[in-house]
Structures are given as C-alpha cells and as structure tokens.
Amino acid sequence: MTRTTSAVARALERIDRLDPALGAFIELWPDEALAREREAVARRLPLGGLPFAVKGPSGIRSFAARRLLAAGGSPVGATSVPGPGAHWQTWGLGPHGRTVNPWRADRTPGGSSAGSAVAVAAGMAELATGGDGAGSVRIPAAWCGVFGLKTTNGLLPSPDRSGLASAGVLARSADAAEPYLRHMLDGYEPVTAPALPLPAVYSEDLGYAEVDPEVAAVVRAAVDRLVAAGTVRLLGREAALLDPVGAWTAIRGGAPDDPGAVRVRRENDERLDALLAGGALLLTPATPNRPHGHEGPGALYSTALTWVFNLSGHPAASLPAGFTGDGCPVGLQVAAARGADVRLLAAARAVEGALPAAPSPPPAPNR
Structure with missing residues (x-):
C-alpha cells in the first residue's frame, strides 16, 4: 500500500x-x-x-x-x-x-x-x-x-x-x-523564501489590550529568538491602535455606518497602513489569555488581539510560539498588508524555521 x-x-x-x-x-x-x-x-x-x-x-x-x-x-x-x-x-x-x-x-x-x-x-x-x-x-x-x-x-x-x-x-x-x-487562488505563484531579515513591528498589546504576563513573555521570547536568528529585524514603530470592540460589535449588529465604528475603523486603518509600510509585518500574541476552562473566560475577550484585523481586512496568521508553565500552547500572531497572503505564508515558513518545532499533543485521555 x-x-x-x-x-x-x-x-x-x-x-x-x-x-x-x-x-x-x-x-x-x-x-x-x-x-x-x-x-x-x-x-x-x-x-x-x-x-x-x-x-x-x-x-x-x-x-x-x-x-x-x-x-x-x-x-x-x-x-x-x-x-x-x-x-x-x-x-x-x-x-x-x-x-x-x-x-x-x-x-x-x-x-x-x-x-x-x-x-x-x-x-x-x-x-x-x-x-x-x-x-x-x-x-x-x-x-x-x-x-x-x-x-x-x-x-x-x-x-x-x-x-x-x-x-x-x-x-x-x-x-x-x-x-x-x-x-x-487563481494565478497562484509558488511560495518562495523571502529575503531575511524580515522587517517587523512587535506589539504586546496593540495599545489597548490587557495581556496575561506569561502569555506575553512566551511570545516575546519567540520574537527575541527570531531577532537573534536573523529572521526578523524589529522596526522602531509603535502600535497604538484604538480598541475595536465597539466598532466590531456595531458592524456585526448591522450598523456599519455607526459614527463611532466609522471613526475607529478609519483611524485604525491609517495606523495599520503606517505600521505595515514597506512590507513590514506586525507581530503580536494571538490571544491575550491562555486557553480557559469550559465554563468560559469570564470578562475577558479572547478576541482582543484578533478582531482588529477582521475590521481592517488584513491577512493574519497564528504560529506556535511555546507553552505557559501549566502546559497551555501560546500563539504568535503575524499580520501583513492586505492582499499579501502568499507573502505572509512565506514569512510564516521562515519564522517557523527559526523557532523550535511544534510538538504533538499527548495521547488523548478517556472521557
């Protein structure tokens, strides 16, 4: 066979x-x-x-x-x-x-x-x-x-x-x-290895999120490893976005013309365009928290660092970055310019190559 x-x-x-x-x-x-x-x-x-x-x-x-x-x-x-x-x-x-x-x-x-x-x-x-x-x-x-x-x-x-x-x-x-x-994708061009180091901006919180310190430390350690390996070159740009929760909620609720949503979306689009100028990537934790219990996350928004890119439309990926001390996986989020999906995939491959290989989960326990 x-x-x-x-x-x-x-x-x-x-x-x-x-x-x-x-x-x-x-x-x-x-x-x-x-x-x-x-x-x-x-x-x-x-x-x-x-x-x-x-x-x-x-x-x-x-x-x-x-x-x-x-x-x-x-x-x-x-x-x-x-x-x-x-x-x-x-x-x-x-x-x-x-x-x-x-x-x-x-x-x-x-x-x-x-x-x-x-x-x-x-x-x-x-x-x-x-x-x-x-x-x-x-x-x-x-x-x-x-x-x-x-x-x-x-x-x-x-x-x-x-x-x-x-x-x-x-x-x-x-x-x-x-x-x-x-x-x-029609007319897809094969993914080729990008020139290194990749220009990137790192932000722990995008200017508004509250992030679990251990989650932030795992992602920062992964970013530091990428810099040390020559895979990433950090740029001196600060990610200071507006919290998108109200804008996302309004648009999802059928009110895309809500004045507050329009303002937040426009302002964040301008700031993201500046951050990603020249082909730069934006690196953040994928989530502000570790996996929570089945009862729910309480008052936390697990989406705090992801839904900003649903509002702006940018492609974004999560890659394995490591584990917290209690055995929970942590993701490194990588975002790129709109339409740069193939380039983002190539960058993600380069990032993966500089980080430890993601392990497989342990055997599943019986229910």
Whole structure:
C-alpha cells in the first residue's frame, strides 16, 4: 500500500481511536473519503487524496471545500462548532459531548473553528477549513498549537454579509497549509523564501489590550529568538491602535455606518497602513489569555488581539510560539498588508524555521 492510498485510512484510524475523547468531529464520511482517495490517485490529481476536514455541518458546501475536492482532496468529516448557548462556554459540541483541548482536556480548544483545530493538532486530518470573523481560526490555532491563517477579507468568497469574516485554514505548519492557498487562488505563484531579515513591528498589546504576563513573555521570547536568528529585524514603530470592540460589535449588529465604528475603523486603518509600510509585518500574541476552562473566560475577550484585523481586512496568521508553565500552547500572531497572503505564508515558513518545532499533543485521555 502506497503512502498516498494509505493517508485517508491512517486518518480514519486516528479518528476512530482518538475522537471519542476529543470530540472534534460531528460527522464522518469514511467510505466516501476512501473512494475519493482512490479516484484522486487514479486520476493523478494534485492533492492525491489528501485527507482534510471541513468546519461545521455546512463546510462541505464552502468554496474552499469545493476547490480542495476538485484538486483531489478527500474530506473525512465535518468538525464541531459552538452549540446553542455556547457563546462564551465550550466552543465545540458533537456526538461525544464537548470538544476538548488536546493539550489539556479541562480547557477549551477555542472557537469557533474548534473541531478543525483539534483534528489537525491530533493528526486526524492534514488540514482543515475554517472561517474567521473575529479570530475563529487564529484563536483555536493558538490554543491547540497549530498554524492558522485568516485570509484577506474579500479574497475568497464568504457567506458573511457583514464583511468581517473571511475563509481560513488550519494545518500543522505554514508549509502544510501551502496546498490550501495554492488551490484557492487563481494565478497562484509558488511560495518562495523571502529575503531575511524580515522587517517587523512587535506589539504586546496593540495599545489597548490587557495581556496575561506569561502569555506575553512566551511570545516575546519567540520574537527575541527570531531577532537573534536573523529572521526578523524589529522596526522602531509603535502600535497604538484604538480598541475595536465597539466598532466590531456595531458592524456585526448591522450598523456599519455607526459614527463611532466609522471613526475607529478609519483611524485604525491609517495606523495599520503606517505600521505595515514597506512590507513590514506586525507581530503580536494571538490571544491575550491562555486557553480557559469550559465554563468560559469570564470578562475577558479572547478576541482582543484578533478582531482588529477582521475590521481592517488584513491577512493574519497564528504560529506556535511555546507553552505557559501549566502546559497551555501560546500563539504568535503575524499580520501583513492586505492582499499579501502568499507573502505572509512565506514569512510564516521562515519564522517557523527559526523557532523550535511544534510538538504533538499527548495521547488523548478517556472521557
């Protein structure tokens, strides 16, 4: 049995063995996935039957899923998303109960692309689709110790009428996410290694967020390592943005012309354009907090550092940066200019190359 023909079988075996404890999937399609893999191999399609997961019950109908299917991907199942009344509680619910963080079952994996992040982290899919309206790809990526990319708003079709949400992908690494972007974009140019060091601005809090000191220390240590390795050159620019909570809430609520929202959006757009001028990257923690318990984060906004880029439209990714002392993954967020998604992916690959390889989670505990 070749590696290509066995990839789906291996993924299904891991799902059967691990998912009762993790709760990442709400639907499985084993027979169809194996059949699609055989067809992809026989037709020599570029993805060769690559096993992937889709976000939520409607994920198989998304633009991203259709593109991956056409390229020879094999969807193994649909992943969990928040259930009724789960807004600030556990962010994934499926037939096995709540979706748990693969690193600590007493913590949430983040959301709303909860099951997608868990499936990738546990090796149950090689990549998974996601959608990001406030951090719904980057937060679970950060908390599950995987790579997550939010594409430039409007770059790919999205059913979200507010314009805040954009398509995204979760994978074990930026390199593993490359096939997604390659098959999403018409006229895609291969990712090439960027010139180093990468010009970048580092901000712990974007000028307004309250960040867990240990989370901030983990991300700062990763940034310092990037500077020492010659991967990043920090610029003397200060990120002093306006807190986007009111603007995001107004727009999501159907009031895009709210004067306060218009002012915050315009001001932050101008400041971000200045920060990212000349091809600079913006580096921040992906979340201000570590994974919280399934009861919810209390008064904290886990989205504090992510939703500003949903308002502005910039592409942004979360990369594994390390762990807190209690064993919780921490994400490094990297943002780039609008439309620079391919360049952001190339930068993320360079950053990954200078940081320690992200480990795999421990064996899933029994429920």
